[in-house]
Amino acid sequence: MVATSPSAPATASQLHSTLHTTVIDWYEANARDLPWRTPDASPWAVMVSEFMLQQTPVKRVLPAYAAWLERWPTPADLAADAPGEAVRMWGRLGYPRRALRLHAAATAITEDHGGEVPSDHAALLALPGVGEYTAAAVASFAFRQRHAVLDTNVRRVFARAVTGVEYPAQATTAAERRTATELLPARAETAATWAVAVMELGALVCTARSPECAGCPLRAECAWQRAGRPPYVGPARRGQTYEGTDRQVRGKLLAVLRDAHGEVAQARLDEVWHDAVQRARALDGLVADGLVEPVGPGVYRLPQ
DNA sequence: CATCCGTGGAC
DNA sequence: TGTCCAAGGAT
Incomplete structure (x- = not known):
């Protein structure tokens, strides 16, 4: 038995619990009102949003998301149309191969899963265009399962709050996955809320360019903040050249x-x-x- | 594992 | 103004 003070958290479990409450409370008070987060958003709607949000900002996704679901409310609706229609509907969201993969995923869902987006993580991962992040995101957001959802926002929050550096490494590391797993709340429902809450914190407060540390709920315990917010050191972060490519x-x-x-x-x-x-x-x-x-x-x- | 794959907005 | 970067995936 470990002697613990009744007032101060002493175990890792208690520290995590405090962390979860802090971030989730912040989320409940500050979350954006996004259509794919409403209770009536179907798993298919969540999946469509996740495909569109792969490297495209929320603001540009919003109108495309609404138009897409109006035209194709179910996977079968999309699968029944030509892939070229998906590419056309994708418009200027960028990376149009995502449109093709979403159409292919809709076809697979229609043919292999009775038209219902699978809730099983492995089944999701097997779909075209669904990688580690998207599988976890759909399982967590649409089906309220317990998965580590490790996107660019979460990686940045962990880099700062846990590791104490300004930016995460270029590629996801085993250490990051371990951190994400260790911090995952035990209850599935809590874990699902935690996942979206940490992402939202990274998107709204702990941003890449100019984080608003003054308004951050983790300000007191953030390792980066405590270290005096040291600037990024390491290899130059790759800039994407585009002109002429x-x-x-x-x-x-x-x-x-x-x-x-x-x-x-x-x-x-x-x-x-x-x-x-x-x-x-x-x-x-x-x-x-x-x-x-x-x-x-x-x-x-x-x-x- | 590094590179390729669009587009537009913020600073 | 050019640089950075935005809920990644496939190869």
Whole structure:
């Protein structure tokens, strides 16, 4: 038996419990009112939001999310339509392969899961476009299960509050997974709320650029704060160059296809980029990815 | 495990 | 103004 004071938490379990209460209380008072968090949001709606939120900010997702679910309220509705329609509906959210994968996931759900988004983590992970994060997020948010949900926000909160550094490493480490697992509340329902609460804290307060430490509920116990908020030291954090890349050319090509609503002749595509070699490489890449379908010599369209 | 994959907004 | 970065996944 360990002697513990009745007033001060002494065990790790008690410390964690205090941490959970602090963050969850903050969440209850400060959470954004997002449509995929409402009680009537279906597991499919949660899954759609998670796909769209992969590397795209909430503000830009909101209108696309509403339009998507209005058109395809269930996985079967989406699966019944052409993949090209998903790509078109995706609009300018970026990374359009996500649209293709969401369509493929909807097809798999329809064919292999009776049209219902699976609640099992392994089954979710097996779906196209669903990785470690998204599987945990859907299982946690939609089905209130107990999973470590480790996204960029949570990783940053842990880096600061637990490790005492400004930014996490580039790639997720085993130590981070261990931290996320250890801090997970025992009760599934509490764990699910904790997961979304820590994410929200990272998104609203413990932000990448200019964290609002003054308004942070973890200010007193944050390791980074206690250390005097030392600046990041380490290898330069990679900047994403975009201008002149194949990604930019792909984007321009696909924009023409999206807006065309039908077949597009080569000449229309040739207008978007001056370098014929890079243009051809980008178009080949789009075809290889299944985002574009050749229908004849010099004629293309979105996949049907 | 590093790299590729869009787009736009904030500073 | 250019840099940074935003609920990642696949290879």
